[in-house]
Structures are given as C-alpha cells and as structure tokens.
Amino acid sequence: MKSVLKTTLLTLLLLIASSLAVFAAIRLSGGDVTAARLPASATAEDRELFRQQVGLDQPILRQYVTYVGEVFTGDLGNSLTNNASISSLAVEKIKNSAILGGMSLVLVFGVGIPLGMIAALKRNSWLDTGITSFSVAGMAVPNFWLALILIYIFATVLGWLPSAGQGGIEYLILPAVVLSAEGIALTVRMTRSAMIENLSQDFVRTLRAAGLSERRIYFKHVLRNSLLPIISLAGLRVGQIVGYALVVETIFGWPGVGQQLVNAVLRRDYPVVQFFSLLLVFVVTLGNLAASVGYTLANPRLRK
Amino acid sequence: MTPDPLLDIRNLSVGLRGDGIGYDIVRDVSLSLYPNEVLAVVGESGCGKSLTALSILALHASPPLYITGGSILFEGTDLTKLSPAKMRAVRGAEIAMVFQDPMSALDPMFTVGTLLTSAVKAHQKVSADVAKKISLEALADAGIEDPRRRFDEYPFQLSGGVSQRVMIALALVNDPKIIIADEPTTALDVTVQAQILDRLRELKNERGMSVMLITHNLGVVASVADRMAVMYAGEVVESGAVGEVLAAPHHPYTNGLLSAVPRLNSEASELVPIGGRVPQPNELPAGCAFADRCSFVTDRCRSEHPPLEHHARTEVRCHHPVA
Known part of the structure; x- marks a missing residue:
C-alpha cells in the first residue's frame, strides 16, 4: 500500500516535471x-x-x-494549424497507436521468449547460433534502416505487403515487425541467458532426482524462474516501443500518436505537441508501473 | 550368510572427457548396499564420494563427465545402461536423493506443496487430493511439526533444518527402497544435524529402507551408519562394519583421519593433521595414491598400485596394513 502511494506521487511529480520541460x-x-x-x-x-x-x-x-x-x-x-479539437483528434490516434504498439509488445514477448527458450534448449547447435546471430543483428540494425530494407524487399520487390498506410492486417505487419525488432532481440538474449543460468541451479538437480520429466522441469520450473528478469525489464521494452513509434509511424505513414507528434513539432503546433508528448510520458510511466506490479506478483518473496 | 545386496556398484569409474583431456575421477569403486542398512561413504572434499553418489541416478553433469567403466546393479538391473525414460522411473520411486544445502536445492518459485505433489504425480497416477494427502504424510514422517502450514509455504520462508526435512519428505513421497543422502547435514547447525540424522535412522527402521550416507564427518558415521567405506583420491581404500573400521583402522589414511578428529574425552590435546595434499585426479602416482602422505611408505608403495584385499574383518587397499 505504501509503495503504491509512493509510486503514484512519483508518477504525478514526473508528469508535472515533464509537462514543464515539454x-x-x-x-x-x-x-x-x-x-x-x-x-x-x-x-x-x-x-x-x-x-x-x-x-x-x-x-x-x-x-x-x-x-x-x-x-x-x-x-x-485546439490545434493551432487547423483548429480541430485535440480531444476529438486524440481518440483515433490513440486507438491506432495502441493497435500498433500492442501488436509490437505481443511480438516482443510472444516471439522473443520462445526463441530464447529454443536457443537455450539447443545451445551451441546451429539453431542456437542462428537465433543468437539474428538477435545480435536485431540489436545492431537501426530501425529506420530496417524499415527501408523491409519495404524494399516485401513491398517493392516481392509486392506481398503494402509499403505504407493503414487498412487491413497486412498494413500492420511491417511496422509492427520493425517496431518490435530490437525488443525481440533483447528478449531472446535475456531469455536464453536466464534459462541457461537457471538450468545449472541446484534445484534442477533436485527435481531430476525426484523423477520429474525434463519437459516439466524446463517449461514449468526453469521458465518460471527465468521470467523474473524479463518481467522486471518489461517497462523498458514499453519505453522503447513508445520512443521508436515516432520514427516507425512516420516512415510507414501509420496515423497514430507518433506520426501526429512529429508533424505537430514540425509545424510548431504547441497544444498538440504538449498533449501527445505528455501522453507518451504517461504511457511509459504506466508501463514501468505495470512491470513493477507484475514483478511483485510473480515473485513469491515480494508477494507474501 | 549375508543377503544379496540391494544396490551393487561394481568397479565403477567416472571420468572427465573432452577436447584433449581424459582422466577418471572415480576409479574402480565397488560398494554394496544391503537391505535395511546405513552405509556411510566417507572422505575429504574432492575424493569422488559425491560424484559416485550422483552417477547412481545419472545426475552427474554430462558432458563433460561420463561413466567410463563398471556397472551399478539395482535389483539385477544395470542402471548405467538405462534409457533416460527408464532412469526417470527409477529416480525418486526406487532410489531417492537428499542433497546438501537445502536452501538452494528447492525451487524458490513454488510452494513446498507444489513441489511434493509434482513429485508424487511424476510416479503415481493419483488425484490431486490423494497427492496432497501423501505429501502431508511425508512431511509428518520427515519430522515436520505443522505439515499443513508448511505445505503452503515457499522455500524462502523455511529455516535450514525445515528445508532439509522438506528434502527428506520429497525423497519419501514415492516410498523408495533406497535414499542416498549427500552431505545432508553439512549446511545445518549441530543440534539440527543430530535431529535430521536420527530421523533418517528411524525412517530406515520404520520403512525397512537402505540409506547411503555421503559424508566427511566421522562423528556422523559413528552415530548412524552400520557399515562404512573410506574413499581417497577416487578409490575405496578401506571398507567394513563401522565398529571394526573405527576401532581398528588398517589403512594409514583411515588411521590419519581418526587422529584428526577432536575428542572431548581424549587426553591428547593436539590434533594430528595428515601432511601433504590429495593428488589431483590427472596427476596420480603409479603406485599407491596415498604414498606421498604416508609415514609407512616403502618402495613397493611407490611402484605397485595396491588392490583392495581382505584384512582381518575389513577390506583394505594397502601393501602394509596397520595392525
């Protein structure tokens, strides 16, 4: 309870400070x-x-x-450029960004954790080498460059996916992949190293000696232990997605908060910049808050 | 005449194999565990006693460690030849293990109850209620006073002594014929040590189990074991009934170990340490492994490796057994 109050107060302070800065x-x-x-x-x-x-x-x-x-x-x-009310503008933009950001977050953990687990299970095999190399590339390649390359391959050359805009699910694929690439890469590496570390813990030997199957030990016990560091850093992943959304939405013409904010800054549309900047600060703070609550719930030591 | 051994380790060797390295850490070890007895395996750190114990259930880290020779017969089946699935059916159900340092040997993320019922369900097709009942009984059998409360607790909420009792309960849930206890009391304070050892001894009698107790503590051996085997540098150097070996040790190493134990009732005020150090498994001498530290050493000891031979009522690996 005390920590909740403390976090709420800190969040308010952060919002006030950021609003002044913006x-x-x-x-x-x-x-x-x-x-x-x-x-x-x-x-x-x-x-x-x-x-x-x-x-x-x-x-x-x-x-x-x-x-x-x-x-x-x-x-x-109201917007200074077209006098539209920001409240009416915000709903649509937030919805669009929530779809893209939510999809990216799902990809970060939904792809990152299983790939990391496979790499740890098959460590030092060609599969592990492949996954690890891809994750190094994912961290090293800047997302705007990745966006251009993917657009070139999948839109220009192959013609499988649209290069920009909004519509069906096919419009979501490229921006979501680019937005989540670095997060997936980091999650793969964290999952892999946590799984490998926990596999050598004494408790694994105890479970083996009790006759539990390798599958159960791996997917229940080792995985649960390995999720803790991933959950504790999930707030950072949210922050990353929010930050990168500015670039990615602009490149892919995705009509969300990021694109809106970039345009507003270019036009010096003060009220729009203020609102959407603070919105991003709020989302990042919320992401961190959710991560720390999740960590508390997942860790028996803190929960009890 | 003695009955057939329940567990018969014959000429077991366990070694390290890898790029350009290859030497055995456990060499030609033979041990027999008979029904309803406590066998103590004694030796200092690094003598191979824990590795011997782990290899019985194939729990040694492989790679780089492999069983390089010999056999481990349990009720006529060679455990070293079992498939992973068949070995899993033996682990916990026929032969269970209790490890040292119970605090790190229990998964911190799950309750005692989850741990115990998972172990039950790994071997028995029973309902959740029955699994819980079995687990609560095992906790009570392990000497835990409030099983229902402990059932819902996490390992971090337990003291060292209670954790070790949970480990024992975990070993008991599937009613094994053998419990291998690897330094089960090393991490605990002395009064708790005594309670845990008493409990193990009582369980042996109540359930007619056999216990293989791995320890470096001769006091523990004297108080709970029926027979003992002394290991040195990966080999058994002396074995026999505890009374016989401790009363009249024939191997100079066993003799040295006993002289290094503090006694309250003894008149000698100083302990006598064994000089020198244990040879590393990759630099063993051609003759007796203990030759460099032995005060009775002769030329024959340095050139000829002594076999394990009957001497009086024990078995000794020495050219010149102490009388």
Missing part, C-alpha cells in the same frame, strides 16, 4: 507557429494578431498556468 522546450526551439496557419502573404500585424488570439504573447509561465487550468477543466485545447 512546454518550455517547444517554445524555446524557435520556428514560427503562424507559418502553418496563415498564408505566406499574411502581414506582420496579421501574425501578431493571431499570436494574441491564441495567447502566445503572454509570459511563458502565465501560458503554462493557463494551460494547466484548462487541462484540469477537461479542455485539451
């Missing part, structure tokens, strides 16, 4: 918010008038207080 950073980064909204022929007066209308002429701290006040009354503000 608020200041976007305003100090230069660029002109009026360029996207007003025609190129607009006069200096027109531009100044627009700034006054949206409150950008105020001191930065005052702007921040106004912004926080509005957020707390449920008004997320």
Whole structure:
C-alpha cells in the first residue's frame, strides 16, 4: 500500500516535471507557429494578431498556468494549424497507436521468449547460433534502416505487403515487425541467458532426482524462474516501443500518436505537441508501473 | 550368510572427457548396499564420494563427465545402461536423493506443496487430493511439526533444518527402497544435524529402507551408519562394519583421519593433521595414491598400485596394513 502511494506521487511529480520541460522546450526551439496557419502573404500585424488570439504573447509561465487550468477543466485545447479539437483528434490516434504498439509488445514477448527458450534448449547447435546471430543483428540494425530494407524487399520487390498506410492486417505487419525488432532481440538474449543460468541451479538437480520429466522441469520450473528478469525489464521494452513509434509511424505513414507528434513539432503546433508528448510520458510511466506490479506478483518473496 | 545386496556398484569409474583431456575421477569403486542398512561413504572434499553418489541416478553433469567403466546393479538391473525414460522411473520411486544445502536445492518459485505433489504425480497416477494427502504424510514422517502450514509455504520462508526435512519428505513421497543422502547435514547447525540424522535412522527402521550416507564427518558415521567405506583420491581404500573400521583402522589414511578428529574425552590435546595434499585426479602416482602422505611408505608403495584385499574383518587397499 505504501509503495503504491509512493509510486503514484512519483508518477504525478514526473508528469508535472515533464509537462514543464515539454512546454518550455517547444517554445524555446524557435520556428514560427503562424507559418502553418496563415498564408505566406499574411502581414506582420496579421501574425501578431493571431499570436494574441491564441495567447502566445503572454509570459511563458502565465501560458503554462493557463494551460494547466484548462487541462484540469477537461479542455485539451485546439490545434493551432487547423483548429480541430485535440480531444476529438486524440481518440483515433490513440486507438491506432495502441493497435500498433500492442501488436509490437505481443511480438516482443510472444516471439522473443520462445526463441530464447529454443536457443537455450539447443545451445551451441546451429539453431542456437542462428537465433543468437539474428538477435545480435536485431540489436545492431537501426530501425529506420530496417524499415527501408523491409519495404524494399516485401513491398517493392516481392509486392506481398503494402509499403505504407493503414487498412487491413497486412498494413500492420511491417511496422509492427520493425517496431518490435530490437525488443525481440533483447528478449531472446535475456531469455536464453536466464534459462541457461537457471538450468545449472541446484534445484534442477533436485527435481531430476525426484523423477520429474525434463519437459516439466524446463517449461514449468526453469521458465518460471527465468521470467523474473524479463518481467522486471518489461517497462523498458514499453519505453522503447513508445520512443521508436515516432520514427516507425512516420516512415510507414501509420496515423497514430507518433506520426501526429512529429508533424505537430514540425509545424510548431504547441497544444498538440504538449498533449501527445505528455501522453507518451504517461504511457511509459504506466508501463514501468505495470512491470513493477507484475514483478511483485510473480515473485513469491515480494508477494507474501 | 549375508543377503544379496540391494544396490551393487561394481568397479565403477567416472571420468572427465573432452577436447584433449581424459582422466577418471572415480576409479574402480565397488560398494554394496544391503537391505535395511546405513552405509556411510566417507572422505575429504574432492575424493569422488559425491560424484559416485550422483552417477547412481545419472545426475552427474554430462558432458563433460561420463561413466567410463563398471556397472551399478539395482535389483539385477544395470542402471548405467538405462534409457533416460527408464532412469526417470527409477529416480525418486526406487532410489531417492537428499542433497546438501537445502536452501538452494528447492525451487524458490513454488510452494513446498507444489513441489511434493509434482513429485508424487511424476510416479503415481493419483488425484490431486490423494497427492496432497501423501505429501502431508511425508512431511509428518520427515519430522515436520505443522505439515499443513508448511505445505503452503515457499522455500524462502523455511529455516535450514525445515528445508532439509522438506528434502527428506520429497525423497519419501514415492516410498523408495533406497535414499542416498549427500552431505545432508553439512549446511545445518549441530543440534539440527543430530535431529535430521536420527530421523533418517528411524525412517530406515520404520520403512525397512537402505540409506547411503555421503559424508566427511566421522562423528556422523559413528552415530548412524552400520557399515562404512573410506574413499581417497577416487578409490575405496578401506571398507567394513563401522565398529571394526573405527576401532581398528588398517589403512594409514583411515588411521590419519581418526587422529584428526577432536575428542572431548581424549587426553591428547593436539590434533594430528595428515601432511601433504590429495593428488589431483590427472596427476596420480603409479603406485599407491596415498604414498606421498604416508609415514609407512616403502618402495613397493611407490611402484605397485595396491588392490583392495581382505584384512582381518575389513577390506583394505594397502601393501602394509596397520595392525
């Protein structure tokens, strides 16, 4: 209970600090918010008038207080570029990103853990060498490069999958693979080393001496012990997916939070940047929180 | 006349094999375990006693360790020739093991109950209720006072003594004919040691089991074992009834071990250590392995490897047995 309260308070502090950082950073980064909204022929007066209308002429701290006040009354503000309400914009973007991010997370653990287990079980075989080499490559290759290569192979040359956009499941495959590649690679390596380490623990010998089958020892006892480090670092995997989503959604034209955020930053659309940046901070924090709760539940020492 | 041995280890050798290396760690070991007796296998660290015990159930790390010779007969079947599936049917059901350091020998992620019922179900087709009943009985038999509470506890909640009793319960659930206990009390404090050993001895009598007790502690041997075998550098150097061997050791090594044991009632104030060190298994001398540390050594000891021979009422591997 005490730790839950502590985590909640820390999360709030983190959100406040990040909101300040985001608020200041976007305003100090230069660029002109009026360029996207007003025609190129607009006069200096027109531009100044627009700034006054949206409150950008105020001191930065005052702007921040106004912004926080509005957020707390449920008004997320409107986009400066097309005046669309952010609340209405957010639902669709969040849904799209949740589909892509969720799929990637499933791939990270759903592919990473079994591959790591196979590599550990068949260690030093050609299968292990293959899986391990692939995971090294997965960690070393930058995702934007991987995206371009996969688009070239599967969209341009083979024509099996669409190169960008959103539609059926076939549109999800390439972005999800690219987004999860590094996470899968890291999970494979962690699973492999944890399984190998636990296989040499004394308790494995005890279970063998009791006559339990190798399959049961491996899939029940060794696996359960090996999942602990994977669960404890699951928060990092969430953070990675959120961070990489900016690049991957942009490359694949996936209409989610990441793409929206990148566009908003380019256009200096302050309210949109603020909302979606904080949303990402919130998701990463939530991911870490979920990981620590999961670790507590999975570890008998902490659960009892 | 003595009955047939339940477990008959004949000329067993276990060795390390790998790239460019190949030497035996356990050499030509013969041990017999008779029904309803406690056989103690004694020796210092690295003498091969634990490896001998592990190889009975094929629990030695293979690779790099392999059984390189001899046979292990259990009720007429050679265990060294069993398929993995048949060996699994022997483990726990016919021959069970209790290990040292019970804290690390129990899976930390599962309760005592899960562990015990899994072991029951590995050999018996019974319902969950029956498996639980068997497990609770085994816990009580192992001397645990509150089996129902312990059943739901995790290993980290148990003391060393209770953990070791859980290990014993784990060995008992399938009612084996033999329990091999590898240094079962080494990690425990002295009062708990005595309780655990008493319990093992009582279980032997109640269930008519045989116990092979691996230990370096001669005090333990004297208090619980019926017969003993002393191992040195991978070989049995002396074996016989505990009373005979301890009263009148014939091998200079056994003699040395006894002189190195502190006694409260003895007048000698100083212990007599055995000088020198145990030869490594890859640098054994041609003659007797103990020659370099023996005060009775002769030229024959250095050139000719002594066989294990009857001497008085024990078997001794020495050219010049102590009288």
